[in-house]
Amino acid sequence: MKKIILFLLPILIILAIGGSWFALHSQPTPKATVNQTKLKPKPSYQPLTKAELNHNSKLTDCSIVYYAIKHSKIQRWQEVSNFDLGWQLDQYPIDNGIKVLVWPDMAIKKDAKLVQPNWFYLSATGQVIYHSFIVHSFRDDMTETTDLETIIQTLNTEHAAMKVRQMLPNMLIVKHKNPASN
Structure with missing residues (x-):
C-alpha cells in the first residue's frame, strides 16, 4: 500500500497544480458592452463656416491671411508666413x-514699417482682393481675387481650420477710423 501511495502522490500533486493553473487561465473574459464602458469620443474636425466667420471678424482675417500664405501666387505674401511671430493688421x-x-510680426513698431506691406480688400459681399506692392518698381500692385466661399471651401478641404484657429492669439488687429468720418 505504501508503494501505491508513493506512486500516486506525485501524480495527484501534478494534477492539482495543473488543474488549478487551467482553472485560472480558462475563465472567460467578461465582454464589455457599450453600456458598461464609456468610449471617449474622438475629437472631430470642426470645419470653418460662413456663419462663424460672420460672427468672428478676427477669424475671418486669419482665414484670409492663411489662404494668402498657402495659396496666393503672389510671391511677396511669403514675407508674412512666420506663424510664430504672428501678424499686425x-x-x-x-x-x-x-x-x-x-504686417509681419504682431509686435512690429511704427519705425519698422518702411516698405508698403501686402494688403487685402474685403468687400461687404465677401470678395477678397489680395494686393502686393512690387518693391523697386514703378508698376501697379500685383493683385489676385477670390472670395470667402472659396477660402472656406479650400481650407476645409485641407482640414486647415485648426491651424487657422491657432493663428488667433498671434494676430493683433488695429482698427482705424474712416478719414472721411472725422
Missing part, C-alpha cells in the same frame, strides 16, 4: 468694405 474702412494692411 491695420484695418481701414473704405467704400463698401475694408482695406487691411498685413
Whole structure:
C-alpha cells in the first residue's frame, strides 16, 4: 500500500497544480458592452463656416491671411508666413468694405514699417482682393481675387481650420477710423 501511495502522490500533486493553473487561465473574459464602458469620443474636425466667420471678424482675417500664405501666387505674401511671430493688421474702412494692411510680426513698431506691406480688400459681399506692392518698381500692385466661399471651401478641404484657429492669439488687429468720418 505504501508503494501505491508513493506512486500516486506525485501524480495527484501534478494534477492539482495543473488543474488549478487551467482553472485560472480558462475563465472567460467578461465582454464589455457599450453600456458598461464609456468610449471617449474622438475629437472631430470642426470645419470653418460662413456663419462663424460672420460672427468672428478676427477669424475671418486669419482665414484670409492663411489662404494668402498657402495659396496666393503672389510671391511677396511669403514675407508674412512666420506663424510664430504672428501678424499686425491695420484695418481701414473704405467704400463698401475694408482695406487691411498685413504686417509681419504682431509686435512690429511704427519705425519698422518702411516698405508698403501686402494688403487685402474685403468687400461687404465677401470678395477678397489680395494686393502686393512690387518693391523697386514703378508698376501697379500685383493683385489676385477670390472670395470667402472659396477660402472656406479650400481650407476645409485641407482640414486647415485648426491651424487657422491657432493663428488667433498671434494676430493683433488695429482698427482705424474712416478719414472721411472725422
